[in-house]
Amino acid sequence: MLSLFDQGAHPAAPRAFNMAAHVLAQADVLADKTALSVMSHDTSQDWTFGAIKAAVLGTTTGLLAHGLQPGDRVLMRLGNTVEFPIAYLGAIAGGMVPVPTSSQLTEPEVAKMVAELEPAAILRDPTIACPDTPTIPQITLDALEDMRTLSPAAFDMGDPDRMGYIIYTSGTSGVPRAVCHAHRAIWARQMMHEGWYGLRSDDRLMHAGAFNWTYTLGTGLMDPWSIGATALIPAKGVDIQDLPKLLKQHKATIFAAAPGVYRKMLSDHPDIHLPDLRHGLSAGEKLSETIREDWFEATGTALFEAYGMSECSTFISASPASPAHPDTLGKPQPGRRLALVDEDGKPVQLGEEGIIAIDRRDPGLMLGYWRAPEDTESRFSGDWFLTGDRGQMESDFYVRYAGRADDMMNAGGYRVSPLEVEAALSRMPGVISVGVTDVEIKKDTRIIAAFYTSESELDETALRTYVETTLARYKQPRLFRRLDALPTNPNGKLSRRALRDQFEATP
Secondary structure, three states, X not given: OEOEEEOOOOOOOOOOEOHHHHHOOOOOOOOOOEEEXXXXXXXXXXXXXXXXXXXXXXXXXXHHHXXXXXXXXXXXXXXXXXXXXXXXXXXXXXXXXXXXXXXXXXXXXXXXXXXXXXOOEEEEOOOOOOOOOOOOOEEEHHHHHHHOOOOOOOOOOEOOOOEEEXXXXXXXXXXXXXXXXXXXXXXXXXXXXXXXXXXXXXXXXXXXXXXOOHHHHHHHHHHHHHOOOEEEEEOOOOOHHHHHHHHHHOOOOEEEEOHHHHHHHHXXXXXXXXXXXXXXXXXOOXXXXXXXXXXXXXXXXXXXXXXXXXXXXXXXXXXXXXXXXXXXXXXXXXXXXXXXXXXXXXXXXXXXXXXXXXXOOOOOOOOEEOXXXXXXXXXXXXXXXXXXXXXXXXXXXXXXXXXXXXXXXXXXXXXXXXXXXXXXXXXXXXXXXXXXXXXXXXXXXXXXXXXXXXXXXXXXXXXXXXXXXXXXXXXXXXXXXXXXXXXXXXXXXXXXXXXXXXXXXXX
């Protein structure tokens, strides 16, 4: 038998569709229900569904009044506040194309995005790094807050296949890629509701991430709102060690976080009593069996992992209805068509290792990379979109993860290209050559490490200062090590795997 999962396609989105309208479809019926609680130590800022919808559509009115039109790209340089999702949905509601970005990006990194995207406007918190753009208007945080009370605009309904938003992901070439998604992407996320979340309208889903992380935007806000569930988000500055208290105090029924958050919580709180919690969700990087087992021991609840990527969100997962077998990611979500394929795009036999691939017609799959048709097409082979990750499929469709086919790193849930970090460090005075990879410094803890050659040992403080000015924090190496020579493969190319193995084999 072939490593192929195909048990029926998810229904198509309505012909007249808007992503924000779908997210807020329950807002009129549940106008007085709490949609969002922004939680701090002993207080919370609560938003009802009615208030969220009014703020979103008021923001749409304000953006249109600034001269923006459907189809215009809007770069978001906002921080970890409720203004982020309101502005994001406000732009989408009006047919504009928001581009959410990490607040950790440096000014040079943002300048490259501005040059590539040519946005019609930038939504700007003055505390967030952004270059001056004399020819591109910057709409301030104060102006966005004032828009909330404007008269509501109408949703811009249209073809579900039209562009809805753009997100950036690290590319294997070392250059971050702008991934274009259609409005229908939110419709496809319904396959996660049962295939991963076990989500119900009476749930109170708490996400540990910041508002401006796409994992938080999707899992923490958009998906629960779309069925009338309540979202719980920690306020800016809340420490991980305070999360168990907030989970209990706000009666969270589902908790979502990256594996590193679970690991830190368990190290601070080996016994966590959460009487209302039904289960936890994990994504962003591979969840270890140790964390899964320790979480169950501490809380009595299960963790359900999902696998995906910026180009298609998640599509393989465990769920309350289908818990994962040990050491597997889970199985394809109902409505997906997925295979493990060889280099020619042909499904391999069950049990054989292959590239994890998803049907190119999947409604959650990207439209393509911005103005990069050749790069886009290079990710496809026949009917399949190739993820670059490898795995093995069992007879009952559960998938084991076998690692990446390339050298991409995972830093706290962000995929980072070593080429991008190497390019930045190669410009550091004194560096002759450099190789970057992620290494395990202790069980279940990986960091980005930079190995370099030079005439003499370089000052580590100077190295750290240099990367802080050129790279977002999540891309910055946490370890620097000088070598006499970098390892190469038989073709003379840098072997990052050998770097990793060499480091981890050293006592």
